[in-house]
Amino acid sequence: MEIAVCVKPVPDPETRLRPGPDQRTLDVEGVKFVLAGYDESAVEQALLLRDQLPGSTVRALAYGPAPRTPEVLRSCLALGCDSVTHLEASAPVDDPMAVAAALAHVLASRPADLVLVGKQALDDEEGLVAPALGALLERPSFSSVTDLRWNPERSRFTFQRSTDTEIERWEAPVPLVIGLQQAWNDPRTAKLPNILKARRQPIDTVPAATIEAAVAGRNGRSLPLKFELPAPRAGARMIDYSTPAEAAERLVRLLREEAKVFP
Amino acid sequence: MTPGLVVIGELRDGRPTEASREAAGVAYQLAAGAPVTGLLFGSPEDSLTSSWARDGISEVCFLPPPTDAARQAGALIPGVLSVLSERSAELVLLPSTTFGRELAGGLAARWDAGAATGVTAIHRGAAGWEVRRPVFGGRATETRSLSGPRAVVALRPRAFPAPEPRDLPGASTQRSMPEVGAVAKGPTLVGTEPVLTGEGPALGDATIVVAGGRGVRSADQFHLIEELAAALDAAVGASRAVTDAGWRPTSLQVGQTGRTVTPQLYIAVGISGAIQHIVGMIGSRVIVAINSDASAPIFKVADYGIVGDLFQIVPALLAEIRRVRGR
Amino acid sequence: MVDFSLTPDQESLRELARKFARSEMAPHAAEVDRNGRFPEEIYRKAWELGLMNLNVPAEYGGTGLGLFDQCLIVEELAYACAGMTTSIIANCLALEPIILGATPEQKDRWLKPFCADYHLASFCLTEPSGGSDAAALKTRARRSGDEYILTGEKCFITNAPHAALFTVFATLDPALRHKGITAFVVPRESAGLLPGREEEKMGHRASATSTVRFEEVRVPATDRLGAEGEGFALAMRTLDQTRTPIGAMATGISQAALDLAARYALQRTTFGKPIAEHQAIQAKLATMAQQLTASRLLTWLAAWTIDRGARGTLESSIAKCFSSDAALRVADEAIQTFGGYGYMKEYPVEKLLRDAKLTQIYEGANEIQRIVTARELLKRYA
Numbered sequence: 001m002e003i004a005v006c007v008k009p010v011p012d013p014e015t016r017l018r019p020g021p022d023q024r025t026l027d028v029e030g031v032k033f034v035l036a037g038y039d040e041s042a043v044e045q046a047l048l049l050r051d052q053l054p055g056s057t058v059r060a061l062a063y064g065p066a067p068r069t070p071e072v073l074r075s076c077l078a079l080g081c082d083s084v085t086h087l088e089a090s091a092p093v094d095d096p097m098a099v100a101a102a103l104a105h106v107l108a109s110r111p112a113d114l115v116l117v118g119k120q121a122l123d124d125e126e127g128l129v130a131p132a133l134g135a136l137l138e139r140p141s142f143s144s145v146t147d148l149r150w151n152p153e154r155s156r157f158t159f160q161r162s163t164d165t166e167i168e169r170w171e172a173p174v175p176l177v178i179g180l181q182q183a184w185n186d187p188r189t190a191k192l193p194n195i196l197k198a199r200r201q202p203i204d205t206v207p208a209a210t211i212e213a214a215v216a217g218r219n220g221r222s223l224p225l226k227f228e229l230p231a232p233r234a235g236a237r238m239i240d241y242s243t244p245a246e247a248a249e250r251l252v253r254l255l256r257e258e259a260k261v262f263p
Numbered sequence: 264m265t266p267g268l269v270v271i272g273e274l275r276d277g278r279p280t281e282a283s284r285e286a287a288g289v290a291y292q293l294a295a296g297a298p299v300t301g302l303l304f305g306s307p308e309d310s311l312t313s314s315w316a317r318d319g320i321s322e323v324c325f326l327p328p329p330t331d332a333a334r335q336a337g338a339l340i341p342g343v344l345s346v347l348s349e350r351s352a353e354l355v356l357l358p359s360t361t362f363g364r365e366l367a368g369g370l371a372a373r374w375d376a377g378a379a380t381g382v383t384a385i386h387r388g389a390a391g392w393e394v395r396r397p398v399f400g401g402r403a404t405e406t407r408s409l410s411g412p413r414a415v416v417a418l419r420p421r422a423f424p425a426p427e428p429r430d431l432p433g434a435s436t437q438r439s440m441p442e443v444g445a446v447a448k449g450p451t452l453v454g455t456e457p458v459l460t461g462e463g464p465a466l467g468d469a470t471i472v473v474a475g476g477r478g479v480r481s482a483d484q485f486h487l488i489e490e491l492a493a494a495l496d497a498a499v500g501a502s503r504a505v506t507d508a509g510w511r512p513t514s515l516q517v518g519q520t521g522r523t524v525t526p527q528l529y530i531a532v533g534i535s536g537a538i539q540h541i542v543g544m545i546g547s548r549v550i551v552a553i554n555s556d557a558s559a560p561i562f563k564v565a566d567y568g569i570v571g572d573l574f575q576i577v578p579a580l581l582a583e584i585r586r587v588r589g590r
Numbered sequence: 591m592v593d594f595s596l597t598p599d600q601e602s603l604r605e606l607a608r609k610f611a612r613s614e615m616a617p618h619a620a621e622v623d624r625n626g627r628f629p630e631e632i633y634r635k636a637w638e639l640g641l642m643n644l645n646v647p648a649e650y651g652g653t654g655l656g657l658f659d660q661c662l663i664v665e666e667l668a669y670a671c672a673g674m675t676t677s678i679i680a681n682c683l684a685l686e687p688i689i690l691g692a693t694p695e696q697k698d699r700w701l702k703p704f705c706a707d708y709h710l711a712s713f714c715l716t717e718p719s720g721g722s723d724a725a726a727l728k729t730r731a732r733r734s735g736d737e738y739i740l741t742g743e744k745c746f747i748t749n750a751p752h753a754a755l756f757t758v759f760a761t762l763d764p765a766l767r768h769k770g771i772t773a774f775v776v777p778r779e780s781a782g783l784l785p786g787r788e789e790e791k792m793g794h795r796a797s798a799t800s801t802v803r804f805e806e807v808r809v810p811a812t813d814r815l816g817a818e819g820e821g822f823a824l825a826m827r828t829l830d831q832t833r834t835p836i837g838a839m840a841t842g843i844s845q846a847a848l849d850l851a852a853r854y855a856l857q858r859t860t861f862g863k864p865i866a867e868h869q870a871i872q873a874k875l876a877t878m879a880q881q882l883t884a885s886r887l888l889t890w891l892a893a894w895t896i897d898r899g900a901r902g903t904l905e906s907s908i909a910k911c912f913s914s915d916a917a918l919r920v921a922d923e924a925i926q927t928f929g930g931y932g933y934m935k936e937y938p939v940e941k942l943l944r945d946a947k948l949t950q951i952y953e954g955a956n957e958i959q960r961i962v963t964a965r966e967l968l969k970r971y972a
Contacts, residue, residue, distance in 0.1 A: 013519070013538065017403050026403070032605075037519060074602075097371055097378055104372075122519075124398050124405075126380050131368030134337050140450045141337055141369065144361045158453070162514070163361045164467040165275070166457055168334060172450035179365075182513075182520060189609065192640030192653055195602045219411040220377035225393065226406040236552055236568030244579035247569050251551065252583050254567055259549045261471075261528040262587075558937070 001056040001150075001174070004112035005046040005081070006103050006133070009033035009064055009072040010123040019227045025094065026123070026227055033068035035075045038118025038180060045148055045183035046116050047080050053150055059112065063087035063102045063211070070203050077198035078190035088208040095222040096124065098215055100132035105214040106206055107137060113174035114157070119143045119181050130179030140172060143179030267352035268294045270320060271302045271343065273362060279303070279315045281425065281468075282358030286418050288426025289385065290356050291319025300324060300350050304339060318426040334452060336365035340373050347374065352413070354392065356385075359417035360467075367417045377409035383422035392416065400523060400542025420468070421525065466498045466515065471528045474500030474517055474544070478533020478554060478573055482510035487577050488532055494584045500524065500544075502534045518543035533573045536561025553577070594890075600662055603655070607663040610639060611670035619671035622796040623941050628752065628788075629674065629796055636678050637708040641667070645682045645689060645831070650697055651705030652685075657831065658893040661838035665886070668842025672945035673796030675839055677710070680748040680797075682835070683953070684711035686828040687757045687773055691816040700775055704755060712753040714744040714802055715825055721746065722958045724759070724825060725768035729804060731760035736811050738774065740782075740804040746952070750785040750800045754778045758804070759821050771821035774809045782807040793944030830903055833953055834896065837889035837909035840917035840949040844882040847917075847924035847942045851875060854928055865927070874927055878920045885913035904966035911959035914949035921946045 011017075012032045020027035035043065043060065050056040060076035062069045066088070073084035087102050107115060115137070120127035127143060134141020148159040157176060161168045190198070239254070241247035255262040270290045272283030279287070279301075290299045301320035303310065305327070312323050326342040343366075347355065355370065357363040359380045371378035377391070383404075384395040391410035396419070398405050409416070466472065473495065475488035485505065492499045500517040501510070517524055519539040529547035534540060536552070536559055544550065545564055552565035553576050562568045569576055596604065614635055622629050636642050644660045646652020655663075660682070667675040688700055704711070717727050729742025740760050750756075755777055761770040776783060786801035816824055852875055855866035865871045892905035921942040925932035932939045950956045 013542075017399055025405075041520070078602075095377075096368075097376075100368070100372060122399075125396075125400070125523075126378075127364045128368035128371065128378055128380060131336060131365040132372035132378075135340060135369035135372040140335060141365070142335075142450070143365050143368075161361070165465055166455045167514070168455045169453040170450055171453050176450075189639055190606065191638065192603055192606055193648065195606055196599055199599055199602065219375045220371060220413055221391075221408075221410045222377045222379060223408045223410060224405055225388075225408050228404045228406075229402075230404065233564055233566070236550075236562040236565035238557075238562070238568045238570065241569070241571075244571065244575040245583070247571060247576055248579035248583035251567060251569060251580065252587055255528065255549070255551070256587075259528075259566065261549045556936075 001049070001053050001114065002112045003046045003049060003056060003058045003114045003116060004107060005042050005058060005060050005076070005116040006129065007035055007039040007043065007060055007062050007072060007076060007118070008099070008121045008123075009062065009068040010036050010039070010121055012036070013122060017229060019229070023226055025092075025224050028092075033072060035072045037122035038120060039122075040118075040187040041183040042116045042118045042180045043076055043079055043081065044185060044187040045180055046114075047188070048184055049114070049148070049150060050082075057082040060084045061087065061103060061106060063089060063099050064093050065089045065091055073203055074198045074201075075190065075195075077201050078195040079188060080190075080194070083204060085204040085206065087206045087211050089211065090208050094124075094224050096121075096126045096128040097132060097220060097222065098218065100129045100136060101215040101218055102211045103129070104133055104136035105211065107133070111137075111175065113176075115139075115175075115177040117177070117179050119145070119179040127179065130177055134177040137175075137177065139175045139177050141177035141179070142170065142172075144181045145178050146180075146182045147184070148178060148180065267300065267347070267350035267354075268297065269300045269302055269347060269350060269352045269355045271355060271357040271363070271366065272315065273358060273360065274303055274305050274310055277305075277310050279312060279318075280358065282360060282363075282418070282420035284315065284318045284426060285420065285423040286356045286358055287315055287318035287320050289418060289423050291426065291429075293354070293385070293387070294319075298322060300346070300352070302326065302343065302346055314428075317428045317431055319429065319431065321431075334362075335450060336362060337369045339366065340369050343370060344374060354413070355415045357415070357417050359419045363417045367415045371415040374413055374415065375411075376413035376415045377411050378415040378417075379407055379409060380417040381419045382416050383419050385416055385418070397546055400519070401525070401546030402542065419525070421470075464496065464498050466500055466517070466522055466524060469498030469524070469526050471495050471497035471530070472500045472517070472524050472526045472544070472547070473497045473530045473532065474502065474534060475505060475532050476502035476534030476540075477504035478535075479505065479510070480533075482508070484574075485510050487574070491530070491532070491577055491581055491584075494581055494588070495530075497528075497530075498524075498526075500529075502537075502540050531561050531565070532577060534561055535559045536564065596662070600659060603659055604662045604666060606639065607641060607666035608669075610636065610641060611666045615667065615670035615674050619674070619796070620938065620941070622671070623673065624795075624935070626788075626790065626795040628677070628798045630752065632674060633677055633710070634708045636667075642678055642708075643681050643685065643705050644679070646685055646701055646705055647689070650701035652701070656893075656897040657834055658890065658897050661835055661889055661893045664835045664838040665842040665845070665889075668839040669846045671796055672839055672843050672942075672949070673794035675842070676794050676948075677749055677797040679835060679839075680713070681709075681711050683748075683828070683832045684713040684753070684755065684757050686831050687713075687815055687824050688775060690827055690831075691773065691820070691824045692775075696775070696812075696815070700755065709754040710749045710752050711755040711757065712747050712750045712802070713828075714747055714750075714756050714758040716744060716746050718743060718745045718801070722955055725771070725822060726764070727759060727761055727771065728764060729758070729760040730764075731762055731772055731774065731809075733762070733811075734808075738772075738809045738811065738814065740774065740776070740807040740809055742804050744802045744804075746789075746799055747785075747802050748797055748799055750802050751788050751798045753785075756783065756802065757815070759825055760804075762818060766819070768822035769819050771825070772818050773815035773821040773824050775813050775815060776807060776809055780807050780809070792947060793941070794948050829954055830901055830906060831896065833906040833910045833959075834889060834892045834902070836949055836953045837885065837892065837906070837913035840910075840913035840946065841882065841885040841889055843917040843942050843946045843949070844878070844885055844913070844920040847921045847939065848875070848878045848882055850939055850942075851878065851924040851927040871927060874923045878923050881916035881920050885909075885916045888912050904963060907954075907959040907962040907966070910949075910953065911956045911963065914946070914956060917946035917949055918943065
C-alpha cells in the first residue's frame with residue numbers, strides 16, 4: 001500500500017507569539033519550525049500502518065519555503081518515512097486552499113492509496129486541507145478520525161470519527177483521505193542515529209514554478225491581514241480565605257457579581 | 264442583483280442546532296434586507312424550521328440525503344453546488360463543527376472559493392470578506408481577507424449571540440432539491456455511539472466546563488469533578504494525565520491532543536496547566552483554577568484562583584452552589 | 591576562521607536531547623530527587639534514542655559522536671536533571687578505557703553485545719583511602735596462571751548497583767606506584783564482585799552510587815586492557831576525554847538556574863515592581879549570565895581542541911574546574927533571587943545547588959584540576 005502523509009511546518013509549540021514587523025503574521029524571527037500536533041500523529045499512524053502491511057511505503061509531502069519545509073521533511077525521514085517530497089515555495093504559504101491545491105496536483109501525478117493529514121495544523125487550526133484534498137482528488141474524505149486500522153479479511157480500513165455528539169464507526173476501502181485526530185500510540189521520537197542518517201537522505205523536490213502554474217487558476221484566496229495577541233491576562237485574582245466554605249462563598253459571589261457567568 | 268447569501272445548517276432532533284441559528288442571525292445582518300437562503304440536509308416533513316425562519320432565513324431548501332450520506336460531507340457537495348449556482352451565491356455561512364468544517368473544505372475546493380473556519384467575527388472589507396479567528400489555540404487572533412468572487416466561512420459555535428426572534432414572515436418556501444450528487448461508493452457507516460461526556464451537556468457545546476487533572480489522584484475520586492459539573496449543569500473535562508491514566512475516557516480530554524473548548528466558564532480542578540492543556544481551554548471567557556500548588560502555571564491564565572486542597576474546596580463549593588441555586 | 595555556529599547535524603542532536611530532557615526527564619526530576627529513586631525506565635528510553643554510549647563508535651553499536659557533540663547533549667540533559675545525566679553518561683566513562691585501550695577482538699566481544707541492548711557499566715578507580723591520588727590505589731591484582739585475582743574495594747562508583755560491566759583499575763604491586771596499575775574488564779556475574787549498599791547522597795539522587803568489593807575475583811588474562819602497568823596512563827587518557835562533559839553538565843545546571851531566576855525575577859514583585867527592576871537583582875542576573883557564557887565557551891573550546899586530535903589537558907581542566915565552580919555560584923545566586931522560596935524544597939532551585947556541588951568533586955576534584963592546569967601551564971614556560 002502506498003501511504004502519503006501531508007505535513008506542515010509549524011512554529012515550535014513553545015514559541016513566544018508576537019506579531020511580525022508588518023503586523024500581518026506571526027513574527028518568525030528566530031522561530032524554529034517543527035513537525036507537531038496532529039501532523040505528528042498522522043506520521044506516527046502512517047508508520048504503524050506500514051509496519052502492519054508488508055510492502056507498504058510511506059511518503060511525506062509538504063508545501064512551503066526552505067529552510068523550514070525541508071527541515072520538517074527531514075524529521076519525517078528520521079522518524080522512518082521512506083521518502084519525502086518538498087513542494088517548493090518562494091514565500092510562506094498562508095492559504096490552506098492553496099496548500100490543498102498544490103498537494104492535490106502532486107498527488108494526482110503519483111496517487112497514494114491512503115492520504116493521511118493531521119486534522120488541523122497547530123498554528124492556523126483551519127482543518128480545511130483534508131476535506132479539500134478529498135474533493136480535489138475525488139475521493140472520500142473524513143476528518144477527526146481516530147482508531148484507523150486495516151482489516152485484512154475485508155481489505156478495508158475501519159476507523160472512528162468523532163462529531164460533537166457521536167462517535168461514528170466507519171469502514172472504507174482505498175483510495176481514501178483521512179484527517180487524523182489521534183494515532184494508536186503517542187508519536188515516536190526519532191533516534192539519534194536515524195536523525196543523523198536523515199541528514200544525508202535525498203529530498204525529492206517539485207519546483208515552485210511547477211506548483212505555481214498548477215494552482216494559478218484559483219480565484220478564491222485567503223490572505224492574512226492582521227495578527228494580534230489578546231490583552232495579557234493579569235494572572236488569577238487569588239481568593240483569600242480561612243475556611244474552605246469561605247473560599248467557596250467568595251468564589252461564587254465573584255462569579256455571579258463580577259464575572260457574571262454563574263447561572 | 265443582490266449577492267446570494269446561503270446558510271448551511273445542521274439538524275438535531277429535527278430542529279436547526281444552536282450554531283445553525285447563530286449562523287442564520289449573522290447572515291441576516293450581513294444581507295441587510297436581501298433574502299437569505301437556508302440549506303438543510305433532510306426532509307421538510309421531519310423538520311421544524313420555523314425558528315430558523317424567525318432567525319432570518321427567508322427560504323429553506325432541503326437536500327434529501329441518501330442513507331448515511333449526510334455524514335459524508337464530500338458526497339453532499341454536488342447538491343450544494345447546484346443550489347449555490349441557482350442562487351448566484353457569493354457567501355456560504357455554516358457552523359464550524361466537525362461536519363461544517365469538513366463541508367467547508369470540500370465545498371471551497373470545488374467551488375473555487377476562499378475559506379476560513381472557526382470564525383468569530385465577519386464583515387465586508389475593502390477587498391472581500393474580512394474574518395477574525397483565534398489561532399494557536401486561542402493564544403492569538405488573526406484577521407484574514409477572503410478575496411475572490413466566492414467565500415465559505417465556518418462560524419465558531421457560541422461566538423455569536425443567539426439571534427433575537429424577529430417578526431419575519433417566515434420561510435416563503437420549503438422545497439426539496441431533486442438533484443443530489445452521486446454518493447461516493449465504498450465508505451459505509453457501521454454504527455454510532457453517543458460521545459461519552461457523562462450526564463451533562465456535550466463538551467463542545469457546554470456553557471460551563473468543569474475539568475479535573477492529576478490532582479484528583481484516582482479514578483475513584485474523579486466523581487467529585489462530576490458532582491461539581493452536575494451541580495452547574497456543566498460538561499466534564501479532563502487533562503491528559505487523567506485520560507492517560509485511564510481514569511476517564513479520552514473523549515473527555517481537553518487540550519492539544521484532545522478537544523478545544525471555549526465555554527463561558529471553565530473550572531480547572533487539580534490541573535497544573537501544562538501548555539498542552541492551556542491551548543485547549545484558553546479561549547474560555549472566565550477561567551477558575553483550584554490547585555494546591557501556588558506556583559502552578561494554571562494560575563497565570565486563570566481569572567480567579569484558589570490555592571488549597573481540592574478535596575476540601577470542591578465539597579465546600581458544591582455545598583455553596585447547591586445553597587445558592589436552591590437545590 | 592572562528593565560527594560559533596552549530597552544523598545542522600549538531601542542531602538536530604541538540605534538539606533531540608532537549609526534547610528528551612524536557613519531556614522525559616524534567617517532569618520526574620523532583621520526584622526522583624525526593625525519593626532517591628533510580629529511574630531505570632528513563633535511562634532505558636535514553637538508550638533507545640541513542641543518548642547513551644555516545645562515545646562508542648557506531649560500528650560497535652554506539653552513537654560514535656565527537657566530544658563537542660557529546661557536550662551539546664550533556665548540557666541539555668543536565669538542564670533537566672544532573673543526577674539522571676550522571677547515570678546516563680556513566681557508560682561513556684566506563685567504556686572509554688575499552689575504546690582507547692582494548693584490542694579489536696576485545697572491542698567486538700565487549701562493546702557490541704553491550705550496546706545492542708540496554709546495559710549500564712561502571713568505572714572503578716576511586717578507593718576509600720583516596721580518589722585524587724590514583725597512583726596510590728590499593729586494590730590488588732595477583733597473577734595466577736592464565737588469570738588475575740582481584741582483591742580490594744572501590745567506592746563512590748556510579749551505577750554500580752545496576753551495572754553489568756565494570757572497568758577496574760588495580761595494582762600489581764603498590765610499591766610500583768603508577769607503573770603497577772593495570773586495567774581489567776569484569777562482568778557483574780563474576781564470583782566475588784560485590785556492589786555495596788546504595789549511598790544516600792546530597793545531590794544527584796537519581797543516580798545510584800555504591801562501593802564495589804572485590805573478594806578474590808578471578809579475571810581471565812584475556813580480559814586485561816592493554817599491557818600490565820599501562821592502567822594508569824589509560825585512566826588518565828580516559829579522564830582527559832570525560833572531564834570536558836562535566837563542564838557541559840555544569841553549564842546545563844547554570845543555564846537552568848539562570849532561566850529559573852530570570853523568570854522568577856520578572857514575575858515576583860516587591861516595593862511595587864518586579865524584582866527584575868531592582869538593580870541588586872539585575873547585577874545578580876548579569877553575573878550569572880557572565881559565568882554561564884564563559885562556562886559554555888570554555889567547554890566548547892576544550893571539546894573542539896580534543897576533537898581536533900590534541901590531548902587538550904589544559905583546556906579540559908580549565909573548562910571542568912571553571913564551569914563547576916561557576917555552577918555552584920550561579921545556583922547559589924538563583925536561590926538568593928528566590929529568597930525564602932528558593933530555600934524550600936517545593937521550588938526547583940535548591941536542587942541545582944546540591945547537584946552543582948558534585949561537579950566540583952567528581953572526575954577529578956577541582957583542587958586536582960588546578961594542579962593539572964598549573965602543571966600544563968608551567969610546561970609552556972619551562
